[in-house]
Structures are given as structure tokens and as C-alpha cells.
Amino acid sequence: MEAARDLALSGASDGVTRLGLGEAVVLRQSHPTDIEGTLYRPLLCLILQGAKDVSAGAISVRCPAGHAIIVSHDLPVSSRITHASEDAPYVAFVLPIDLGLLRGFFDLVPDVPDGAEDERALTCHPAEPGLLDAVARFIALSRDPAAAPLLGPILLQEIHARLLLSAQGAILRRFLHREDPSRQVAQAIASIRASIDEPLSVSALAERTGMSRSSFHAHFKAVTGLTPGQYQKDIRLLEARRLIAEGKASISAVAFDVGYESPAHFSRDYSRKFGYSPREERTGRRNVLEDEVT
Structure with a gap:
């Protein structure tokens, strides 16, 4: 995670930094925020530093550094950055999930039993090492304009595949059926x-x-x-x-x-x-x- 965080912090200022690979962005905030209502589309939000709380009605998650938020449906939420400072700003990698790309993996995904609790469209769990490594390579690739057009689509596929195979990817696997x-x-x-x-x-x-x-x-x-x-x-x-x-x-x-x-x-x-x-x-x-x- 340190590699991804250091790459995301490099030369960044508060706000949204577009990586130039699809719709992926890095978010940086040096202060905690008030509660804000917003619309989450299907996405991966990987917290690299700091923490945030997110809720949708009866669903509420607390997301510290090293955790990945997955949203599988269009969802109106309330969110608040809870840990951020000038010395240690909140930093997150956000990638919209391509449901069409996920469906392309349908025949390749192993049959993993998923419980009823996995119906929730908003989840947050510790990110697995393979996902952290793929995100770090993706952020690094965004700094290489020669290689990005060739390798970017491959890394996007890898990140989506790792989400499907992860413990918290149950809602995404269900969504394929x-x-x-x-x-x-x-x-x-x-x-x-x-x-x-x-x-x-x-x-x-x-x-x-x-x-x-x-x-x-x-x-x-x-x-x-x-x-x-x-x-x-x-x-x-x-x-x-x-x-x-x-x-x-x-x-x-x-x-x-x-x-x-x-x-x-x-x-x-x-x-x-x-x-x-x-x-x-x-x-x-x-x-x-x-x-x-x-």
C-alpha cells in the first residue's frame, strides 16, 4: 500500500487528479469534511491514507487506510472524511467499475458460494495484496505516456478481475447472474x-x-x-x-x-x-x- 500511496501523493494537491487512464482519479484532502450527500456510481474506492465514513440508509461502513470500498449499484450516500491533516492528508484511488468488462469474465470466474449478507451494494473490507499491487502499477503507469495506451487496458482488466476474485467481490459475482x-x-x-x-x-x-x-x-x-x-x-x-x-x-x-x-x-x-x-x-x-x- 505504501507504494500506491507514495505514487498518489507525488506532486499532488488537494482535489481531484485525473490519471488519464479511463476515468480513474486520485482524491486528496488535507482536512476532515462535513457530511455530504452525493451519488455513487458502481466504483472501487481504495483508501490509501486517512479514513472516511459512508452510509446509504441502513448500510453504514467505516473505511480506514488499506480498505477498499466497493459500490455495485447507483447509490445515494452520505459520506464524510474523518481523518485528514496537512501532514497526513486523506488520499484515495477511485475507479468506476465497468460492469460490461465484468460480464466478459463470466465464464472464467469460479463458482464461489455467496451468502445473503453479500447483497449489500456498499461494502468495505481490507484490500488484498494483489489488488494493492495492481493499483500501484496502474498509478505508476499513468506517469508513462508511452506505455499507458498499451498497458492501461490490461491493468484495468486485472483490477476488475481481482475485484471479482476478492472476498468482498461477492456482490459483483452475484451481479453477473x-x-x-x-x-x-x-x-x-x-x-x-x-x-x-x-x-x-x-x-x-x-x-x-x-x-x-x-x-x-x-x-x-x-x-x-x-x-x-x-x-x-x-x-x-x-x-x-x-x-x-x-x-x-x-x-x-x-x-x-x-x-x-x-x-x-x-x-x-x-x-x-x-x-x-x-x-x-x-x-x-x-x-x-x-x-x-x-
Whole structure:
């Protein structure tokens, strides 16, 4: 881990450093942060130094250095960097997970029994040595513009393969199976996100995924830590935050755009979620962080 951390720290300043290989980035922060709501896409977040807490509804993980966070589904989360300083900043390697690439390994992955507890879309476990070594080589490769185009895709495959084979890769292995409930939940999430301004019908979502209403509700909460209704509300509020940051529409228009019938109700939910009102957001009394960064 020391090799990966030292490479990530080399010449870095606070913020997001893009490595130029796919969408991989290194994040650096010299101070602990407040709790922030954001949307995690399927990703690997390897904590190289410092620590952070992440939660999604009933799922909560504490992630110190040397641990890897895996997120398998689009997930609205609350996160906070808990350990960071000028002398020892928080440093993390973040790589979006390519689900298509994972599916290409389907016939090669050994049949590993996975328990029901592995349904969770957010997990954090100690990173295995092989994964740490692959990430260190990936970061080092990003400094070699001649070799990166040739070897980058190979290392991306290796990192994905190591995730699948790791102890915490159970949710990813489950995701490869067409009939696994985690796959059905992903389909339901895509439907919710595609129509956040429409009323939520749990029965329709359950029917679309081929489950009973009670079974769908149970699997959805097991995977995301949230009920379908809570998930939709969080997605609506995160999208509203993005629209408010753009500054192109009134607060009322944003409320209607994300499916609220009452701007007053929207404002109350927004304040409970983020700790400040939409108007305070719009007038610049809060700093808006980038929605897709861990």
C-alpha cells in the first residue's frame, strides 16, 4: 500500500487528479469534511491514507487506510472524511467499475458460494495484496505516456478481475447472474432514475422485475439500505441540487422538475437532507461539491 500511496501523493494537491487512464482519479484532502450527500456510481474506492465514513440508509461502513470500498449499484450516500491533516492528508484511488468488462469474465470466474449478507451494494473490507499491487502499477503507469495506451487496458482488466476474485467481490459475482435479485434491483433503480418526476409505483417495479411486491421491497432494501420511496426521494434531491447549482431555473421550477407537487414540501425535504435550504444553496451561502466524486 505504501507504494500506491507514495505514487498518489507525488506532486499532488488537494482535489481531484485525473490519471488519464479511463476515468480513474486520485482524491486528496488535507482536512476532515462535513457530511455530504452525493451519488455513487458502481466504483472501487481504495483508501490509501486517512479514513472516511459512508452510509446509504441502513448500510453504514467505516473505511480506514488499506480498505477498499466497493459500490455495485447507483447509490445515494452520505459520506464524510474523518481523518485528514496537512501532514497526513486523506488520499484515495477511485475507479468506476465497468460492469460490461465484468460480464466478459463470466465464464472464467469460479463458482464461489455467496451468502445473503453479500447483497449489500456498499461494502468495505481490507484490500488484498494483489489488488494493492495492481493499483500501484496502474498509478505508476499513468506517469508513462508511452506505455499507458498499451498497458492501461490490461491493468484495468486485472483490477476488475481481482475485484471479482476478492472476498468482498461477492456482490459483483452475484451481479453477473441474470436471475440474481441484485440484477433485478439494478433494473428497478434504472427505472426510478429515468422517471424521477413521476409517482413511484412499487407494484409496477416489482412486476417489471418478476418479483412479488413484498419480495421486491425486501431485496431492494437489502441491496441499497433504502426503501424504494426513500431511494427516489434521495435521487430527486440530489438532482435538484445539481439543477440549483446550474442556476438556470427558479427554485419552484426545480421542485416541479424533480417531481414535487409543493415547493414548500420540497424546501423542507431539501433542508433536512443537506442542512440548508435551496435558497441558501442558490445564493452561495454554501459551497456546492461535485456530485459524482467520492
